[in-house]
Amino acid sequence: MDTDTKDLFIGIDLGGTFVKIGCFNESMEMLSKISVPTDDQHPKVTLNSVVNALASLVRQAGLQLENIKAAGIGCPGVLDTKKGVIITSPNLPMYKGFAISRFVSEKIHAPCVLENDANVAGWGEYVLGAAEDVDDMVLLTLGTGIGGAVITDGKLIHSAGNSAAELGHIIIFPEGRECGCTQRGCAETYASATATAKRANEMLEEGAVSSLQNIFIERGEVSCKEVYEHAAQGDKFAYEITELTAKVIGLLCVDIFSYSNPDKIVFSGGMIAAGQTLLDRISFYFNKFIRKDINVKIEFCFANLREDSGIIGSAALARDTFCLV
């Protein structure tokens, strides 16, 4: 690959508060990046700022807008990725029905691909991050919910209905807790960071004996981070809460193995701050529940692109969609 080429690839990470924009060369080295605030009025206001910011980014890199070969946009919510339209996005209500790919594409005179944020992060880890050494991978994001991206034989799983890789809504306990999606017993409703804290808070409210009670009494709630900290410090109640989280993720990984049999499952999202213990306990439960009649080879690890994964992943997706090198 010729890294002296002047081809540029743009990654745009559309968030509820900020839009991050990154400018990359063909080898996905970041040349410059910037953030602009998300305007809460019309998408065109924000996107015009994005395009203006882009022009200065490109100049910073010593190049011109004409050098842009393609752009990728990562966005949460339900998307029509084929048409490049945002159908609905909870944190970006003003983008409902907006044909964002066409708008950006016309401004920069280059093709533009739209993809949901989990898929973008997954593609980034696959091409340049924790899974760059394998062919088949799954990304699980452990945050407010549990999101996912599935890559098999070098391709992101999509589908006509745009609801593929909703891995947090795999049902673990059919008669279990009610999930925000209305199903019962989804993985997400036990094992996301939010759900882990919620389970702790419910039992602290009922008087559970725990070193977390002081925080709970003072502030009315504890965070997932605090639950993991107290578990690490030896609090039995906090440990049991985190064990159920690990058990549910372990069971989810068993189902992921049976469905698409990835070489690696990569974890990202706020909860990975819990560190190696989290991976160890997920592995423990995976090994406990997985079939023993065949040779099971799988690796668990953390994402390593971190806060720039959205712009790296969407720029890489733009390159790999339009300009396979």
Next chain:
Amino acid sequence: MDTDTKDLFIGIDLGGTFVKIGCFNESMEMLSKISVPTDDQHPKVTLNSVVNALASLVRQAGLQLENIKAAGIGCPGVLDTKKGVIITSPNLPMYKGFAISRFVSEKIHAPCVLENDANVAGWGEYVLGAAEDVDDMVLLTLGTGIGGAVITDGKLIHSAGNSAAELGHIIIFPEGRECGCTQRGCAETYASATATAKRANEMLEEGAVSSLQNIFIERGEVSCKEVYEHAAQGDKFAYEITELTAKVIGLLCVDIFSYSNPDKIVFSGGMIAAGQTLLDRISFYFNKFIRKDINVKIEFCFANLREDSGIIGSAALARDTFCLV
């Protein structure tokens, strides 16, 4: 597509008792077919018969071996599809480690693709059968076990480990019945034809009140077919057995929806003899358990290639792998 072309595509369906062979033109019209017995000694004995049979099939079609453009082989078991090697196959122990694609390819002087039987059947339904009108589909085979094939964006899901689409081993009840694979609560261990009969037999043994008791006392066991027949005739016990089967398949379909969001789930295998009632009850439980927060569009139907699905699917896979038309 020019149907007057003399290009031939061969489908080979390798079974424990018979090998079925079909000869197709480019439009996948069957020109001739034949079966040869599976020799229980060396694979080469059987495959030499297959190649001889093939020569006469081709002559029957008024053509020559030189017209063969590609062949596909469908086979149960664990396969290395990239190398065309049968790793292990329970009903074909003598094929263990045999490089079948290379052997057949050298005999017919044409490329040869190896694929597991469920994937072959799935590809057949996708290209020429019940799912020919959609882009994304899943096949579920309901027989001795529950097998699967997943097609997204026009491609069969594979994986490095060759264990993708083992949909019968998605866990429905984490603390449930032990499955043949050693996991607990797999869909297969409740809802395959074999498991459905087994659950009935266990309870009949314990004295369950049912019109099936006469058969059970006389023969020591009832079949899945009989359970469905008695359920249809109004036997309450038999109905409850079939309801749990439908509930488990419904829950499995919820997980399938979340994972790869197919347009259609196509059912095949012996149990589909139960007919429309089976589909209706699966739909009932799917609709009961599926999320209500998004627009869910999915169709359930039966496979329609039936007994020739193995040879049609493998011939179509050969055409689509080597000679995309």
